[in-house]
Amino acid sequence: MHLTQQAPAEPGVAEWPVWTTTARVVTTDPSVVAAARRLVEAQLAAVDQAASRFRPDSELMRLAASPGRPTEVSPLLAELVSVALRAAAETDGALDPTLGSQLSMLGYDRYIAQVGAAGDAQPPVSGVSIHPRHGWRDIRLDGHRLTVSRGVVLDLGATAKAWAADHCAAAVVRELGGGALVGLGGDVAVAGTDPAQCWTILVQDGYDEPASLVTLGTARGLATSSTLRRSWQRDGRRMHHILDPRTALPAPTVWRSVSVAAETCLEANIHSTATVVRGSQGLASLRQRGLPCRLVRDDGSVVALNGWPA
Amino acid sequence: MRAESHLRDTGQRRVRLVTAAVAAMGAVGSLAVAAYAGLAASQAADSQDTPRHSAASSSANNTSAASTSSSGRSARRSSGSAQAKVVRPAQPAATPQATSSGS
Numbered sequence: 001m002h003l004t005q006q007a008p009a010e011p012g013v014a015e016w017p018v019w020t021t022t023a024r025v026v027t028t029d030p031s032v033v034a035a036a037r038r039l040v041e042a043q044l045a046a047v048d049q050a051a052s053r054f055r056p057d058s059e060l061m062r063l064a065a066s067p068g069r070p071t072e073v074s075p076l077l078a079e080l081v082s083v084a085l086r087a088a089a090e091t092d093g094a095l096d097p098t099l100g101s102q103l104s105m106l107g108y109d110r111y112i113a114q115v116g117a118a119g120d121a122q123p124p125v126s127g128v129s130i131h132p133r134h135g136w137r138d139i140r141l142d143g144h145r146l147t148v149s150r151g152v153v154l155d156l157g158a159t160a161k162a163w164a165a166d167h168c169a170a171a172v173v174r175e176l177g178g179g180a181l182v183g184l185g186g187d188v189a190v191a192g193t194d195p196a197q198c199w200t201i202l203v204q205d206g207y208d209e210p211a212s213l214v215t216l217g218t219a220r221g222l223a224t225s226s227t228l229r230r231s232w233q234r235d236g237r238r239m240h241h242i243l244d245p246r247t248a249l250p251a252p253t254v255w256r257s258v259s260v261a262a263e264t265c266l267e268a269n270i271h272s273t274a275t276v277v278r279g280s281q282g283l284a285s286l287r288q289r290g291l292p293c294r295l296v297r298d299d300g301s302v303v304a305l306n307g308w309p310a
Numbered sequence: 311m312r313a314e315s316h317l318r319d320t321g322q323r324r325v326r327l328v329t330a331a332v333a334a335m336g337a338v339g340s341l342a343v344a345a346y347a348g349l350a351a352s353q354a355a356d357s358q359d360t361p362r363h364s365a366a367s368s369s370a371n372n373t374s375a376a377s378t379s380s381s382g383r384s385a386r387r388s389s390g391s392a393q394a395k396v397v398r399p400a401q402p403a404a405t406p407q408a409t410s411s412g413s
Binding site for chain 1: 397
């Protein structure tokens, strides 16, 4: 009797554009990758319908029609708002989901690919009224009843995409078995069994940027927040999408990008984004939490902390 | 009567002295236990490169924070291996399954 050792099958891969970035699904069993893509597409469509700032028919934008009143929202939107509020509390407000109006006033009121041309036609930044404004503590969520103050547009982008990556990866494994990776731009989540060589991720914020090739051990999520992406010109100034809630303006670019590995992609994203907002002060918080992380300074030099491979 | 009273007073003083001595020994013992526990916790922190240990060597200054990190790795070789289980360096020839490119 002959025993032949078969090489493990190559993982299945599907990739497509979504939310002005690229969605990528990888399954350890290549025969299920098409079904996995359908599952992920359905989940992302549901998140988009619930929480998009760029669709007038989204549940989030329809909230603006009933400011100051408790409104019954879908379980999905309630969950996404709840996650955003937890992130705000955990970061002491460095992540604030009430900055949607400010982002719109700065020109980011449509898909980023469409922002460039329209941005310069808007009033100068100095003329943008940003105060007084409400903060995350003014949002009321009681079960599925959500109350948002007049003039507030929620922006759940910081957390919703990472949450979606986690939930999509979990859903693929739950429905199809095996192991799965779901990547949505900078947000990468894995679930189920690892492939033979473990999940290998290239962390690189653009072709000319410094790169780091890592495999995920116990981490199930990895997120990179960047001031290079989703940026546009406005009034002769370069804008990016990560606002500092204290100024309601783009956070000063101390870090070009921050990558964090954590138990979930959501946790990783919360701390990568908060570090961009906090600038140099963010290092102490990352050290204290002990999350492996990699930061690229504005001059291109790299800081690796808490066990991130040098 | 006076002798009995004297003996009783003396006995009570002795009891108080002995009680105070035992209490003092107990306090010393507690301090020793606390010191030992502190030492053990410190050693555990050293071996795991816990956030507490990292915070002690942290700095608001980027440059010094980075150099602290680098020297910390070389000084506490075992600390890196504990954290490396979360993220590990990949083989240079490995093909990545995904790119985390910022968004």
